[in-house]
Amino acid sequence: MGKGDETRQVVLGQALRTASTLGLRGLTIGALAEQTSMSKSGLFAHFKSKEQLQCAVIEYASERFVERVLRPALREPRGERRLRALFDRWLDWDGGADLALPGGCVFISASAELDDEADGVLRDRFVRNQRDWLDTLASVFRSGITEGHFDADSDSEQFAHDLYGVMLAYHHATRLLRDPHAEQRARVAFERLLSLARRPTPVPV
Amino acid sequence: MGKGDETRQVVLGQALRTASTLGLRGLTIGALAEQTSMSKSGLFAHFKSKEQLQCAVIEYASERFVERVLRPALREPRGERRLRALFDRWLDWDGGADLALPGGCVFISASAELDDEADGVLRDRFVRNQRDWLDTLASVFRSGITEGHFDADSDSEQFAHDLYGVMLAYHHATRLLRDPHAEQRARVAFERLLSLARRPTPVPV
Numbered sequence: 001m002g003k004g005d006e007t008r009q010v011v012l013g014q015a016l017r018t019a020s021t022l023g024l025r026g027l028t029i030g031a032l033a034e035q036t037s038m039s040k041s042g043l044f045a046h047f048k049s050k051e052q053l054q055c056a057v058i059e060y061a062s063e064r065f066v067e068r069v070l071r072p073a074l075r076e077p078r079g080e081r082r083l084r085a086l087f088d089r090w091l092d093w094d095g096g097a098d099l100a101l102p103g104g105c106v107f108i109s110a111s112a113e114l115d116d117e118a119d120g121v122l123r124d125r126f127v128r129n130q131r132d133w134l135d136t137l138a139s140v141f142r143s144g145i146t147e148g149h150f151d152a153d154s155d156s157e158q159f160a161h162d163l164y165g166v167m168l169a170y171h172h173a174t175r176l177l178r179d180p181h182a183e184q185r186a187r188v189a190f191e192r193l194l195s196l197a198r199r200p201t202p203v204p205v
Numbered sequence: 206m207g208k209g210d211e212t213r214q215v216v217l218g219q220a221l222r223t224a225s226t227l228g229l230r231g232l233t234i235g236a237l238a239e240q241t242s243m244s245k246s247g248l249f250a251h252f253k254s255k256e257q258l259q260c261a262v263i264e265y266a267s268e269r270f271v272e273r274v275l276r277p278a279l280r281e282p283r284g285e286r287r288l289r290a291l292f293d294r295w296l297d298w299d300g301g302a303d304l305a306l307p308g309g310c311v312f313i314s315a316s317a318e319l320d321d322e323a324d325g326v327l328r329d330r331f332v333r334n335q336r337d338w339l340d341t342l343a344s345v346f347r348s349g350i351t352e353g354h355f356d357a358d359s360d361s362e363q364f365a366h367d368l369y370g371v372m373l374a375y376h377h378a379t380r381l382l383r384d385p386h387a388e389q390r391a392r393v394a395f396e397r398l399l400s401l402a403r404r405p406t407p408v409p410v
Contacts, residue, residue: 021321103321112317115380116226116308127382134382161390162397165374169366172373175320177332185366192367192401 011036011043012060015053019061020094021103023113024054024122055125061106062129069093070136079147080194083140087190090167091183104175107133108168134160141197150197162193216241216248217265220258224266225299226308228318229259229327260330266311267334274298275341284352285399288345292395295372296388309380312338313373339365346402355402367398 014035019027029050033040047053073086094101103109110126117123137160144150166189173182219240224232234255238245252258278291299306308314315331322328342365349355371394378387 109317111377111381112314115377130377130382155393157386158390158393161374161378162371162394164377165370165394166367168373168377169370172316172320172335172369173366176316177335181362185363188360188363189367189370196397196401 007038008046009060011038011046012056015057016061016064016106017100017102019054019057019103020101020106020109023109024057025113027054027057029053051120051122054122057106058110058122058126058129065093065107065133073140077147079144080149083144083194086137086140087163091170091186105171108171134164137163144197150194154197159193159197163190166190166193212243213251214265216243216251217261220262221266221269221311222305222307224259224262224308225306225311225314228314229262230318232259232262234258256325256327259327262311263315263327263331263334270298270312270338278345282352284349285354288349288399291342291345292368296375296391310376313376339369342368349402355399359402364398364402368395371395371398 011032015027015032018032018035027050029043029047030040032038032053033043036043043053047056069086069089072089073082076082076085094105107130111130114123114126134157138156141150141154141156141159145152145154145156166186169189170182170186173179173185179185216237220232220237223237223240232255234248234252235245237243237258238248241248248258252261274291274294277294278287281287281290299310312335316335319328319331339362343361346355346359346361346364350357350359350361371391374394375387375391378384378390384390
């Protein structure tokens with residue numbers, strides 16, 4: 001990694017921590033210059049605009065997420081074990097010594113920020129990130145169908161949607177409500193999703 | 206309703222619409238004065254501070270929520286029918302001609318805003334609101350246990366937590382991703398929660 005790349009990583013790491021607390025809207029090149037002792041003009045030359053900085057932060061967060069959550073899970077055998085590894089790592093991906101996000105999951109705060117925005121570069125970039133992640137969840141789930149762990153009639157997109165809901169409820173319970181049972185509740189909900197995947201899907205009334 | 210009360214309702218209605226898009230942090234007495242053609246000093250005299258205005262908006266939103274979601278559901282028979290009525294009304298409580306919130310559910314955006322805040326009057330007020338709502342969900346669910354609709358061993362707090370997750374996933378899918386299947390996914394997830402409540406709870410592995 002060259003010196004320029006290293007500097008970029010340091011700047012983006014700081015920007016990600018800021019975005020996790022203040023949101024993407026709270027990112028400014030001025031404040032970032034102060035926090036990293038870089039010159040404002042140097043950061044401007046590099047990122048061109050606030051929007052490009054915000055996009056770079058989403059990109060950087062996605063890379064960290066893949067590194068910490070997806071890649072290790074993909075080393076597990078296909079199917080249920082891989083899905084469990086992914087769930088476990090997702091649960092605390094925003095903690096850990098090397099990437100402590102003071103404001104918790106930046107994807108969840110970005111969702112709340114960007115959902116009302118008009119279409120644009122940043123929103124589109126973020127929506128793509130979220131759809132990719134739902135596709136990945138569905139695909140790992142489907143590996144459990146081909147391995148014979150889950151019912152062949154299961155709806156993998158519904159599973160991905162539901163699992164995202166389990167994680168959103170966990171985030172709400174642990175960060176807003178500071179519920180000491182948050183993790184246990186998330187684990188119970190996850191086991192239920194798995195146990196349902198082993199049975200024929202119930203038909204809505 | 207006196208003239209003072211009416212004015213207060215108009216002002217809070219506008220403040221709620223603003224908060225639904227810009228968040229509680231986006232509320233200012235200055236902008237609210239412009240939007241409602243009231244004097245800034247009049248609004249200051251009434252709300253005293255930005256924080257008191259924010260708390261009043263949470264209070265006002267809670268009243269609208271009770272009026273639109275909870276009260277009509279409580280007119281249904283106890284148990285499953287009441288729970289279904291509550292779910293249906295919750296799904297689109299932020300739409301509807303009399304209360305169209307342009308930025309969607311204000312409770313969900315407030316959750317993302319306030320989860321990182323230090324304890325304080327506004328955060329405490331909001332956390333109380335959210336706990337009350339989870340308690341209400343658990344209590345309506347328990348009415349289904351006493352009516353014999355749900356398994357007596359069901360965990361009503363887990364149910365409330367899971368149902369909140371269904372709603373958070375719905376909000377994410379419909380507002381951020383603009384997923385045309387969002388409502389159908391939420392309904393499938395809800396039916397699954399009900400069908401699980403009719404069976405013995407699976408034990409986490």
